[in-house]
Amino acid sequence: MLSLAACAAVRAAPKSATKVVYPLHLGSYDARYDYDWxxxxxxxxxxxxxxxxxxxxxxxxxxxxxxVAQELVLPHGRINIMxxxxxxxxxxxDLPIRIPIDKGLLGYRVLLxxxxxxxxxxxxxSLQDLRKLRAGMGKGWADVAVLAHAGLPVVEGSAHENLYAMLMANRFDYFARGVDEAQWEIKEYGARFPQMAIEPTLLLRYPLPRYLFVRRDTEGEGLAKRLKAGLEIMVQDGTLDALFRQHKGPIIEPLQLDKRRLLTLANPGLQDIPQQRPELWYSPGGK
Structure with missing residues (x-):
């Protein structure tokens, strides 16, 4: 039988720290993950x-x-979240935490x-008009299936960096990019491709939430439970909205998304998206 002192020590034993190791992405691309972390x-x-x-x-x-994706699948991979x-x-x-950390912003697409x-x-x-033009996308990207399902012609490129050159060489007519991707890419590649621009009148929308993913194992299940609880608190107390406005608002505002023609596409490959919870999603101008 444990002594009273031993029982007290057991009760007072501190919880072990949750260890989170997140990835470093190549080059200047890594700064785009600051909001996620x-x-x-x-x-x-x-x-x-x-x-x-x-x-x-x-x-x-x-x-x-x-x-990064390969490391997360490995049983002893060097990161445990992406x-x-x-x-x-x-x-x-992987094991997704089904609260969109970007409030679904990535599913709103402007065109380069x-x-x-x-x-x-x-x-x-209309989408019928857009079907007369060719989209460019990276080979195997989730967006390819979305655009193809809508009947939009898609030209796939083998490397992300090559797509800008392919656009300017008339290999395709537009490159649909996330709201917070397009402006960064104009700054990053505009000197090389000065005739590339963000189209000012159109906005594509399709479900494409950005999630935190953890490894599918016992440790990952514990981390997922903690992160789900934390994100729910952030939704309820307004912290997630506040961070979104602070970090994404300055990116969204210049693009005037609420004044664009909205073309909505389905994303047939996804399941269990919490679309019934409007508090989780960004909506420009209440569209």
């Missing part, structure tokens, strides 16, 4: 009273997005086009 840290902080302390560190070796747009593959291989083609796009009024 801020949301992650905040969710962990919100759950300290219920789940105990945590450590959060970035893995030191830079990796491509493909390598932030990515949902896909059937990730939902099968050639400046000479701006008048052509200004005449687009």
């Amino acid at each position: 801020l949301v992650l840290r905040t969710a962990l902080e919100k759950t300290v009273p219920a789940f105990g302390p945590f450590t959060m560190q970035q893995f030191g070796e830079a990796m491509s997005p493909q390598r 932030a990515r747009a949902v896909s059937p593959e990730f939902e099968r291989d 086009v050639r400046k000479d083609d701006l008048p052509r796009f200004a005449r687009v009024r």
Whole structure:
């Protein structure tokens, strides 16, 4: 039988710290994940009273997005979390926390086009009109299936960086990019491709939530439970909305999304998207 002192020691034993190791992405691409890791840290902080302390560190070796996904699937991979747009593959291989950390913003798409083609796009009024033009996408991206399902012609490129050159070489007519991707890419690649522009009149929308994913094992299940609890707290107390407005608002405002023609597409490959919870989703101008 345990002595009273031993029982007290057991009761007082501190909870072991939750260990989170998140990836370092290649080059300047890594800065685009700063918001994701801020949301992650905040969710962990919100759950300290219920789940105990945590450590959060970035893995030191830079990796491509493909390598990040591979590491998360490995039983002893060097990271245990990633932030990515949902896909059937990730939902099968990893454990998603089904609260969109970007409030679904990634599913709103503006178009990178050639400046000479701006008048052509200004005449687009429907998906039927858009079907006369060719989209460019990376090979195997989740967006390819979405656009193809809508009957939109798609040209696939083997590498992300090649798509801008392909656009300017007339291999396709537009590159549909996330709201917070397009402006960054104009700054990053605009000097090389000065005739590339963000089309000002159209907005595509399809369900493409950005989730936190963890490994499908016992440790991952515990981490997922904690992060789900933390994100729910952030939704309820307004923290997620506040971070979204602070970090995404300055990106959204110049694009005037609420004044664009909205073309809505289905995303047939996804399941269990919490669309019945409007508090989780961004909606420009209440559209």
